[in-house]
Amino acid sequence: MDVQYTSLSPIAGDDYPRNWNQFLEWFGTDEACQSYLEKLRWPAGFVCPRCRQAGTAYRASRTRLMCPNCKYQGTVTAGTVFDKTRIPLRTWLAAVWYITNQKQGVSALGLQRVLGLGSYETAWTMLHRLRRAMVRHGREQLKGIVEVDETFLSITGRNTPPSGVRVRGNTIKVLMVIAVEILQPKGFGRVRMRRVAGKGARDLVPFVQDSVAVGTDVRTDGSAAYLPLRDLGYDLDQTVILGSGVPAHNPLPGVHRVAALVKRWILGTHHGAIQPEQLDAYLDEFTFRFNRRTSRSRGMLFYRLLQQALATGPVTYDDVTRKASHARKSAKWS
């Protein structure tokens, strides 16, 4: 529901494997993985990443393609999330299959175990590269009726695997803002979320402007921080909770439901062990999963994530470990 690439709908057993058995049949060798990725990256035939000319590429070597026009040489993964990886393509594809087939996602430790990876760091970096592909540039904004509210998320700030020892007094509270589409007569649509520095208009208004279409009915609590939205073309609908009285019903049920799911996911799958500056990447993963929760085929998620990974620029280990918010801004990710 969040993705519109082409008018063609990918077909199970044709464009992506139906199940694990078929996955093994299709992707037995790195060459097979490579030609699958070539088809996915250039569905209408090779387009040179440098000179943008379409044409049939020469094969300069087993893995390298050469542009017939400008003589550029590169592999199918050059300039993508998989750029300069030393991990075999079979391992990458198995990782994408595994993480899209696990409804709750997977921790780095879980991925290391299931793929038999040599180091935790490798698994951790693979997951972070793939998370960068989970937010698609230029995706559609939320619309209709949208609830917006802030919530605090507790994380422990460790990025090492949990040792089974419960660490106390190490919890960090991070403020985040969530927007949820409310469907009529009931149910929730898509979500967007972001870590914010404060509860002021300076943080909350840009989030709404980025995530929600102008003209939308935006529902918030009585905070004055949202008032500027009125002059920006939004139909602001505020529920003011007077005094300290608890309202008879929850005025923003969608946001609170989603907030509870995010918190459970962070604690359950990731044991709360997330560095604050990397939280945005985790929120992107949650959003990717939530917005595709009704997708009937998990194989379709495999296909979409790979497709987005090939359309997303390189991610280095430094990018991942440096401040995520900075990387996000400089790359103009939405």
Ligand SMILES: [Zn+2]
């Ligand atoms: Zn070229």
